[in-house]
Amino acid sequence: MGNGPQVGTVKRLIVAAGLLLILAVAGVLIAQARAQRARFLMAPADTIPSDPGLLSYAMARGAPAYAEHCVACHGDEMQGDPERAVPNLADDDWLYGTGRVTEIEHVILYGIRSGNSRGWDLAHMPAYATAHPYNLYAIAPLAPGEIDDVTTYVLSLQHPQADTAAVERGRHVFHDTSKGNCTDCHGSDAKGDSAIGAPDLTDRTWLRGDGSRQTIEDSISHGLAGRCPAWSAELSPVTIRALAVYVHMKGGRRKLE
Amino acid sequence: MNDSIADRVRAPASQVSTTRSMVLCAIGAVIGLIIAGIGLFSARGTATNNVPPEDIALVNQRPVLRSDFVTQLESETGETFEQATRAEKLKVLDEMIREELLVQRGLELDFAETDQATRNALATAMDQQALAEATTSQPTEQQLRDFYQKHPARYASDGILTVRHLVIPVGTGTPEQRAQKARDVVNALRANTAVEQVISRYGLTEPRNDGDEFYFAAKIHLGDALFAQAVKLEPGQVSEPDQQPDGIHIVKVLQDKAPVPLTFERARLQVLTDYKNAQQERLMAATMKFLRERSKILIATDYADYKP
Numbered sequence: 001m002g003n004g005p006q007v008g009t010v011k012r013l014i015v016a017a018g019l020l021l022i023l024a025v026a027g028v029l030i031a032q033a034r035a036q037r038a039r040f041l042m043a044p045a046d047t048i049p050s051d052p053g054l055l056s057y058a059m060a061r062g063a064p065a066y067a068e069h070c071v072a073c074h075g076d077e078m079q080g081d082p083e084r085a086v087p088n089l090a091d092d093d094w095l096y097g098t099g100r101v102t103e104i105e106h107v108i109l110y111g112i113r114s115g116n117s118r119g120w121d122l123a124h125m126p127a128y129a130t131a132h133p134y135n136l137y138a139i140a141p142l143a144p145g146e147i148d149d150v151t152t153y154v155l156s157l158q159h160p161q162a163d164t165a166a167v168e169r170g171r172h173v174f175h176d177t178s179k180g181n182c183t184d185c186h187g188s189d190a191k192g193d194s195a196i197g198a199p200d201l202t203d204r205t206w207l208r209g210d211g212s213r214q215t216i217e218d219s220i221s222h223g224l225a226g227r228c229p230a231w232s233a234e235l236s237p238v239t240i241r242a243l244a245v246y247v248h249m250k251g252g253r254r255k256l257e
Numbered sequence: 258m259n260d261s262i263a264d265r266v267r268a269p270a271s272q273v274s275t276t277r278s279m280v281l282c283a284i285g286a287v288i289g290l291i292i293a294g295i296g297l298f299s300a301r302g303t304a305t306n307n308v309p310p311e312d313i314a315l316v317n318q319r320p321v322l323r324s325d326f327v328t329q330l331e332s333e334t335g336e337t338f339e340q341a342t343r344a345e346k347l348k349v350l351d352e353m354i355r356e357e358l359l360v361q362r363g364l365e366l367d368f369a370e371t372d373q374a375t376r377n378a379l380a381t382a383m384d385q386q387a388l389a390e391a392t393t394s395q396p397t398e399q400q401l402r403d404f405y406q407k408h409p410a411r412y413a414s415d416g417i418l419t420v421r422h423l424v425i426p427v428g429t430g431t432p433e434q435r436a437q438k439a440r441d442v443v444n445a446l447r448a449n450t451a452v453e454q455v456i457s458r459y460g461l462t463e464p465r466n467d468g469d470e471f472y473f474a475a476k477i478h479l480g481d482a483l484f485a486q487a488v489k490l491e492p493g494q495v496s497e498p499d500q501q502p503d504g505i506h507i508v509k510v511l512q513d514k515a516p517v518p519l520t521f522e523r524a525r526l527q528v529l530t531d532y533k534n535a536q537q538e539r540l541m542a543a544t545m546k547f548l549r550e551r552s553k554i555l556i557a558t559d560y561a562d563y564k565p
Contacts, residue, residue, distance in 0.1 A: 012277065016284075023288065038310035044338050045327065072395045083525055102338065106328050115389030117382065118325070129415045131473040144417045144469040208526065221415065222527055229393040237311035237322070 041237055045101040048245050055245065062246025065239045069231065070247075078250050085208035085226050090251040093205040096120055096197045099251065105244035111230035112197065119230055122196040123185055127223030142180060142220070146173050150180055151217045157190055157202045158211070313350060316357040326353060387540040391533050404535070405521050405528045412524035413516035416472035420487055420511060421452045422479060423461045426504040439498035439505045446495040446509050462504075469512070483508055488515075 040054050048054045066078075073086045080088035087095050096112065097103030110119035126133035128142040142150070146169075152161050153170025161167050173180040175188065182190075185198035192200035199207050208224060209215025231240055305318070312320040327338045330349045334341050368375040396404075405412060423442065425435050438459055445455045456463060465478055476484040486496045487508050496508040521528070549565060556563045 016281070020284070041310035041323065045324070046337065046339065083522075084529060085526060100337070102324075102327055102331070105324050109322075109324055111389075111392065114392050115385035115387070117385065129471055131477065141471065141474060143467060143474065144415070144471060218523075218526075224526075225530065227392045227533070230389055234393070237324075241324075 037238060041241065045105050045241060045244065048101060048241075049249060055249070058242040058245035059249065061239060061242035062244075065235065065243045066246055069235070070243070073228075078247070082206060082209055085224055087207055087226075088205070088251075089247050091205060092251060093200070093203065094194060095199060095207065097194055099248060101241075101244050101248045104247050105241055107228060108235075108240050108243050108247075109230065109232045112228040113225055114227060114230040116230035116232070119228075120197060123198065124225035125185075125219060125223045127221065128180065129221035130223075133223070139181065140179060142173065146170075146179070147217060147220050150174055150182070150220055151213055154190070154201055154216050155211075155213060158204065314354055314357075316354055317361060319357055319361065321350075321353050321357060326350065329353060383544070384541060387544060388537050390540055391537040394536075396529070396532050396536075401525065401528050401532055402521055404532045405524060408531070409518060411531065412519045412521075412527060414514075414519060416488075416516040417469050417512070417514040418472060418475040418484075418487060418510070419469050419513075420475065420479070421463065421509045422465065422483075423452075423456065423463055423507045423509075424504045425459070425498075425507075426462055427502075429460065435505055436498070439507065442507055443495050443498060446507070449493075452509060472516070479506075479508065488513065 036053075036057060040048070040057055043051065043054060048058055070078075073084070074080055074089050075086075078089035080086045092099065094103075096107060107120065110116045112120045113124065114121075123136070124134075126139050128139075128147060129144075131141060133139045133141055149166045149170035150173050151170070152163055152166040153174055155161055156167045156170075174182040174186075174190070177184070185196060186192055186201055187198075190201040192198045199205070204211070206215070207226075208219050231243075235243070305315070308315050309320065311323060313323045313326045314321040326349065329352075330336075330338060330341055330346060333349055334345050336345075363372075363375070369379055425438055425442070427435075429435060430438070442455055442459050442461065445458070446452070455461065467474070467478065470478060472484075472488070475487070479487060480501070483496065483499050483506055486499065487510055490496060490508075490510045490513070492510055492512050494510055496506075496510075499506045499508075545565075
């Protein structure tokens with residue numbers, strides 16, 4: 001009975017010490033998290049995949065962010081959607097850049113034809129079967145026969161075509177700077193230009209469709225101008241960088257390795 | 258007995274509880290101050306002397322993002338961030354700080370009010386903002402189908418017209434002679450005389466012979482009136498002579514592939530583009546409506562008939 005108040009005091013001191021310990025642990029954990037966050041944001045983006053600690057930090061945050069913000073267009077497996085000309089992010093073929101984290105981060109931040117002036121918006125595919133194929137400068141429309149010929153030429157870049165005369169006519173229009181001027185973006189070797197998002201026409205990767213005559217002809221006739229939103233105002237810097245690392249690890253790194 | 262127990266318990270208890278209260282109060286105050294301090298110095302919008310990790314600099318509390326720095330560095334030097342030298346990095350950083358300082362000074366000088374290029378850039382940026390909002394939201398499949406069904410005329414294959422377009426120019430005989438010649442030309446063409454033969458026999462000109470043309474191109478080439486006649490004709494048929502300032506025009510239709518409606522699946526990409534463009538226009542219209550409603554716009558009496 002006589003020890004009652006002392007026992008109570010001791011108990012209270014233990015509880016207070018416990019609380020302080022919990023607070024101290026919480027403080028340490030918060031400080032560690034902040035330090036980790038700072039290290040993640042301050043590291044050069046392209047070095048993150050080779051740092052296991054930062055990589056796991058990114059992957060843990062990138063996966064849910066991808067599921068929330070990117071799945072609607074790029075799909076569960078980053079497979080894209082050729083019907084909507086949404087690029088596949090899981091292959092090693094990059095429309096813009098080479099798949100480096102820095103480049104992907106820039107796309108996520110500012111988008112593609114997103115309305116953000118820092119985003120990618122240097123060119124788009126003209127709609128050659130319209131009176132005004134291009135809105136940035138004057139390009140003459142192509143006639144139906146010319147579109148057929150260019151389509152045949154593009155097909156010939158991967159499979160020999162029986163109508164060699166059409167291939168030659170198409171090649172001429174493709175390279176004619178006063179007509180199709182396709183080389184301006186796709187290059188004289190038709191291998192594209194990742195600095196402006198012009199696809200390589202000689203590989204088997206198709207941004208839109210499956211490489212059939214109809215889908216190639218549709219792209220030449222009606223043009224293409226895909227868009228990716230700018231997330232700089234919507235997502236935190238950590239989430240954006242984590243997303244970039246996540247996308248890079250799922251697809252882009254293969255080409256670089 | 259009761260009093261003695263009460264006295265015994267109360268006296269030390271009050272002493273203990275006073276000390277404990279003070280200690281707990283002090284701990285609480287310290288924790289509160291720490292939390293407030295963290296909140297105060299890490300919250301966005303508050304002044305700080307620490308550069309946040311996502312930024313490379315703060316210029317009058319305006320951040321310069323590391324990712325922007327890396328992009329600018331790589332674009333200026335043509336090297337990756339890792340390849341760039343320290344001197345190059347510092348040079349680019351200096352350029353970005355310089356730009357930020359100049360922008361801030363420009364805002365102080367209210368260039369938005371006085372400089373036309375700045376005004377144009379701001380107005381364009383507002384348009385682009387509507388585009389950005391439209392780009393961020395994704396329409397559902399049903400919304401796209403509804404849009405497709407509301408605008409069926411937009412989603413059709415491109416009509417293709419192939420014609421021979423002949424002209425009896427002014428200055429070749431009297432108007433009556435030209436009218437007679439036009440009737441003869443039409444009869445000869447309707448009798449399936451070869452077009453080349455008709456041209457040479459009657460001394461006609463042919464402004465263009467482009468072969469297959471999309472409808473829009475044929476319309477530009479023939480003009481609205483002649484195009485309207487041409488698309489009503491079957492292949493092989495010949496138009497009535499059409500008197501125009503430069504002469505009498507006659508068209509023989511060789512081929513007419515009328516536009517064919519596209520299925521939703523085939524037109525999907527176009528529908529998506531059109532939907533987003535329409536959404537952008539709606540957003541811009543809503544923005545303008547909001548701005549007009551909250552603004553007081555006074556119009557001079559001699560322009561009182563102004564309506565937005």
